[in-house]
Amino acid sequence: MTDTNQEQHYTENVQEHLKQVETLLHKHALLEEVIHRQELPREDRHALVDTLVHKQHIAELRRKLDGLHPADIAYILEALPIEQRLLVWDLVKAERDGEILIEVSEAVRESLIASMNREELSAAAGQLDADEIADLAPDLPQNVMRDVFKSLSIEEREQLRAAMSYAEDSVGALMDFNMIHIRDDVTLEVVTRYLRRFDELPDHTDQIFVVDRNDRFTGVLPLNRIVVNEPEMIVSKVMITDTIQLHPEEKAEQAAQSFERYDLVSAPVVDEEGKLVGRVTVNVVLDFIRTEAESDLLNQAGLREEEDIFASVWKSAQNRWTWLALNLCTAFFASRVIGNFEGTIEKFVALATLMPIVAGIAGNSANQTTTIIIRSLALGQITQDNARRLLMKELAISALNGLVWGGVAGLFAYFLYHSVSLGIVMTSAMLLNLLVGAIVGLAIPLVMQKLGRDPAIGSSVMITAITDSGGFFIFLGLATIFLI
Amino acid sequence: MTDTNQEQHYTENVQEHLKQVETLLHKHALLEEVIHRQELPREDRHALVDTLVHKQHIAELRRKLDGLHPADIAYILEALPIEQRLLVWDLVKAERDGEILIEVSEAVRESLIASMNREELSAAAGQLDADEIADLAPDLPQNVMRDVFKSLSIEEREQLRAAMSYAEDSVGALMDFNMIHIRDDVTLEVVTRYLRRFDELPDHTDQIFVVDRNDRFTGVLPLNRIVVNEPEMIVSKVMITDTIQLHPEEKAEQAAQSFERYDLVSAPVVDEEGKLVGRVTVNVVLDFIRTEAESDLLNQAGLREEEDIFASVWKSAQNRWTWLALNLCTAFFASRVIGNFEGTIEKFVALATLMPIVAGIAGNSANQTTTIIIRSLALGQITQDNARRLLMKELAISALNGLVWGGVAGLFAYFLYHSVSLGIVMTSAMLLNLLVGAIVGLAIPLVMQKLGRDPAIGSSVMITAITDSGGFFIFLGLATIFLI
Numbered sequence: 001m002t003d004t005n006q007e008q009h010y011t012e013n014v015q016e017h018l019k020q021v022e023t024l025l026h027k028h029a030l031l032e033e034v035i036h037r038q039e040l041p042r043e044d045r046h047a048l049v050d051t052l053v054h055k056q057h058i059a060e061l062r063r064k065l066d067g068l069h070p071a072d073i074a075y076i077l078e079a080l081p082i083e084q085r086l087l088v089w090d091l092v093k094a095e096r097d098g099e100i101l102i103e104v105s106e107a108v109r110e111s112l113i114a115s116m117n118r119e120e121l122s123a124a125a126g127q128l129d130a131d132e133i134a135d136l137a138p139d140l141p142q143n144v145m146r147d148v149f150k151s152l153s154i155e156e157r158e159q160l161r162a163a164m165s166y167a168e169d170s171v172g173a174l175m176d177f178n179m180i181h182i183r184d185d186v187t188l189e190v191v192t193r194y195l196r197r198f199d200e201l202p203d204h205t206d207q208i209f210v211v212d213r214n215d216r217f218t219g220v221l222p223l224n225r226i227v228v229n230e231p232e233m234i235v236s237k238v239m240i241t242d243t244i245q246l247h248p249e250e251k252a253e254q255a256a257q258s259f260e261r262y263d264l265v266s267a268p269v270v271d272e273e274g275k276l277v278g279r280v281t282v283n284v285v286l287d288f289i290r291t292e293a294e295s296d297l298l299n300q301a302g303l304r305e306e307e308d309i310f311a312s313v314w315k316s317a318q319n320r321w322t323w324l325a326l327n328l329c330t331a332f333f334a335s336r337v338i339g340n341f342e343g344t345i346e347k348f349v350a351l352a353t354l355m356p357i358v359a360g361i362a363g364n365s366a367n368q369t370t371t372i373i374i375r376s377l378a379l380g381q382i383t384q385d386n387a388r389r390l391l392m393k394e395l396a397i398s399a400l401n402g403l404v405w406g407g408v409a410g411l412f413a414y415f416l417y418h419s420v421s422l423g424i425v426m427t428s429a430m431l432l433n434l435l436v437g438a439i440v441g442l443a444i445p446l447v448m449q450k451l452g453r454d455p456a457i458g459s460s461v462m463i464t465a466i467t468d469s470g471g472f473f474i475f476l477g478l479a480t481i482f483l484i
Numbered sequence: 485m486t487d488t489n490q491e492q493h494y495t496e497n498v499q500e501h502l503k504q505v506e507t508l509l510h511k512h513a514l515l516e517e518v519i520h521r522q523e524l525p526r527e528d529r530h531a532l533v534d535t536l537v538h539k540q541h542i543a544e545l546r547r548k549l550d551g552l553h554p555a556d557i558a559y560i561l562e563a564l565p566i567e568q569r570l571l572v573w574d575l576v577k578a579e580r581d582g583e584i585l586i587e588v589s590e591a592v593r594e595s596l597i598a599s600m601n602r603e604e605l606s607a608a609a610g611q612l613d614a615d616e617i618a619d620l621a622p623d624l625p626q627n628v629m630r631d632v633f634k635s636l637s638i639e640e641r642e643q644l645r646a647a648m649s650y651a652e653d654s655v656g657a658l659m660d661f662n663m664i665h666i667r668d669d670v671t672l673e674v675v676t677r678y679l680r681r682f683d684e685l686p687d688h689t690d691q692i693f694v695v696d697r698n699d700r701f702t703g704v705l706p707l708n709r710i711v712v713n714e715p716e717m718i719v720s721k722v723m724i725t726d727t728i729q730l731h732p733e734e735k736a737e738q739a740a741q742s743f744e745r746y747d748l749v750s751a752p753v754v755d756e757e758g759k760l761v762g763r764v765t766v767n768v769v770l771d772f773i774r775t776e777a778e779s780d781l782l783n784q785a786g787l788r789e790e791e792d793i794f795a796s797v798w799k800s801a802q803n804r805w806t807w808l809a810l811n812l813c814t815a816f817f818a819s820r821v822i823g824n825f826e827g828t829i830e831k832f833v834a835l836a837t838l839m840p841i842v843a844g845i846a847g848n849s850a851n852q853t854t855t856i857i858i859r860s861l862a863l864g865q866i867t868q869d870n871a872r873r874l875l876m877k878e879l880a881i882s883a884l885n886g887l888v889w890g891g892v893a894g895l896f897a898y899f900l901y902h903s904v905s906l907g908i909v910m911t912s913a914m915l916l917n918l919l920v921g922a923i924v925g926l927a928i929p930l931v932m933q934k935l936g937r938d939p940a941i942g943s944s945v946m947i948t949a950i951t952d953s954g955g956f957f958i959f960l961g962l963a964t965i966f967l968i
Binding site for chain 2: 408
């Protein structure tokens with residue numbers, strides 16, 4: 001967002017602002033508490049809340065907020081508990097609601113939207129561009145979307161429809177429509193005169209798109225080439241034709257990788273007929289990469305979605321349940337595997353103390369393998385050519401680990417229970433289970449990828465299920481054969 | 485990197501290129517194998533390798549590589565096994581070595597540098613800017629660095645010294661020196677004339693920095709303001725003074741957050757005296773964010789560093805050992821906790837089958853808590869104000885989970901072993917261990933943050949250690965008291 005309002009300061013340390021807002025909120029809360037403590041009749045209390053002091057705090061807070069950049073207000077809203085968040089949200093100028101709703105995380109956005117009525121929401125959405133409205137759309141009530149749609153121009157309606165038609169993880173979802181396009185047969189001077197008619201160019205305009213008379217994309221004209229070259233030059237002589245073109249149905253991740261590889265600031269989005277339909281800018285790519293990285297971390301811990309840290313206990317618990325339920329099932333299964341060897345354990349109770357070691361280390365090792373494989377898959381580094389090679393390598397590492405750490409564990413078992421055969425069973429079980437871990441750690445993400453699913457989601461539950469049950473089975477099985 | 489060489493194509497699908505290179509390498513390998521199979525004397529074989537067909541393949545490969553963008557060559561090098569990687573590396577034009585070394589990951593860079601001699605390395609480094617040399621420096625032999633240093637101008641030496649003096653995770657390490665600066669008392673026309681003297685502006689020049697006569701930073705002049713405004717305007721009337729300023733000692737992560745919040749393309753870096761010392765551009769920030777995200781995922785699985793998927797078994801194993809050794813220690817400890825209850829288990833062997841459930845689910849739940857807390861810490865959302873609140877919330881969620889999933893596990897135990905008291909012990913142990921998990925899951929990252937350590941590294945080992953040992957102790961302890 002271009003900073004047109006000089007009052008909205010950029011800030012190096014947004015935490016400072018958060019603290020100041022918190023202090024103001026405290027003064028406010030303190031005052032309210034004093035009033036409540038006095039146990040006055042309801043009306044009198046309301047009168048008191050309206051005192052001058054109270055008004056001063058609110059006014060101070062409002063002033064503070066007016067001076068902040070929308071992204072900073074979004075940051076502060078995220079860091080405040082629900083009641084305080086809504087109090088601050090009420091104090092934000094209505095005409096800034098839209099841009100702030102775009103900035104906050106989805107979880108916090110829900111809480112803000114829930115506090116607004118139809119008119120407020122329509123007004124907020126009305127301040128936004130078509131591509132931004134499309135981002136908000138899933139969270140807006142239907143009647144609000146109808147209001148918004150009615151208020152748009154025909155061109156904007158077209159854009160909104162287009163933006164909403166693309167899958168969430170496609171280039172179309174990252175795209176905006178704020179691109180400037182020109183023809184290739186004019187001089188730079190004509191281009192400059194055309195550009196001067198704008199008060200301000202759309203942000204991230206590092207280049208202007210060149211199209212032919214049928215709106216077909218033919219190349220880009222970087223702003224700095226306009227600046228560096230003489231005004232008499234013709235666009236077609238200065239423009240770059242060998243440039244990256246994105247397509248709206250492409251995976252967003254692929255576009256992100258292009259931005260990284262080629263250090264882009266903006267890139268044209270072109271449909272199958274070669275027509276320029278929009279552009280993607282680096283700020284959106286940055287947000288996309290950060291969000292993806294966060295959701296990877298969240299998924300690894302089995303959190304279905306981003307969690308508002310101040311969400312209700314009930315809501316947070318639901319976010320975490322699928323994962324715990326799944327893990328409970330695999331734990332029950334592993335428990336039944338052990339159950340089959342109760343007779344063995346009864347005779348040699350040391351097995352019960354040692355079995356979690358066999359299961360645990362193989363699980364850790366398998367997760368290391370999977371992490372490496374998932375990363376290489378994401379980078380597209382795994383080809384049919386090298387998959388076999390990788391399997392051999394992971395097996396070799398596991399064999400090495402099995403001998404080294406299995407050996408250590410075997411010695412541990414021997415020194416505790418003075419049984420050489422127990423030590424050997426321990427080492428063999430570790431070695432075998434580590435090999436199992438290597439195979440599943442490699443196979444599960446590869447198979448999930450083949451099936452078209454995201455290998456980062458759920459791999460670790462399956463792997464742990466197999467290394468746990470497998471570990472118990474191998475260890476107790478070997479013990480039944482060789483020790484009893 | 486600006487694409488000055490029209491032969492280096494941007495590409496939407498770098499995997500396609502990888503496949504083509506692999507095919508060419510195969511043809512090459514096939515031919516070599518045929519020659520080796522013939523078991524000719526050494527000299528004859530060498531003669532055969534030099535046949536025309538062989539030369540053709542190599543020439544084709546070289547042509548292919550010459551047409552690729554350096555970032556794409558880097559990508560291909562990463563996806564090839566060592567021997568093939570070095571073969572391709574040999575075919576890359578020497579004058580492109582420097583820019584490619586900058587693009588590849590650290591692990592792959594090591595393997596490439598190991599194959600180069602002093603002259604080649606000095607020549608490669610000589611093609612780079614001071615800030616890029618600083619990035620390579622840790623991997624270069626000392627004598628190469630001496631050569632490079634000698635070949636630099638005084639200004640560049642100064643820059644190299646400065647760039648190398650900053651910590652790896654500081655803004656200084658992200659900074660480059662390709663900024664254009666002007667005075668504020670000239671007209672836009674003068675600025676434009678000055679800019680025309682460049683053949684091409686440094687990439688990511690979305691704005692020019694304005695300094696006073698003492699090189700002190702006073703503001704920025706966006707390129708699009710030059711284009712949009714009349715040439716007679718004075719810089720000071722058009723420039724923006726309220727803008728973000730980074731400082732070289734600041735944390736890089738903070739700068740990255742500023743880029744995200746304010747959608748920046750470039751930002752000035754200013755020292756404590758207010759002097760402009762460099763700039764940070766969004767492409768470097770993008771790389772930084774991606775690398776950080778990847779190292780978070782790697783650290784979670786206990787991989788010390790990025791791993792070249794084609795590294796030797798020995799090297800990969802070392803990368804994974806610290807973590808496995810650490811986990812083995814905590815597993816030994818947990819095993820001894822169980823060992824203390826051998827008498828109880830002997831009397832009631834069902835306990836051995838059920839105890840992994842208690843430990844496992846609490847571990848999963850605690851890791852969910854930690855993931856949320858680490859994320860909130862990274863975003864700076866946790867203040868003294870809300871830490872207590874978060875603890876209460878996590879405890880409440882764990883109590884809820886304890887009752888629900890502990891209840892399910894209790895029923896499971898009851899139906900299997902027909903003992904009501906076993907069911908109750910199971911449910912209570914789950915509940916208690918989930919509460920323990922909530923406390924450590926919250927406390928460990930907070931304490932690590934307080935101690936100035938990265939809470940993302942090693943949290944999960946500690947948490948699992950506590951929920952494992954704690955789970956065994958609570959479950960077996962309760963069983964000893966109430967069942968025996």
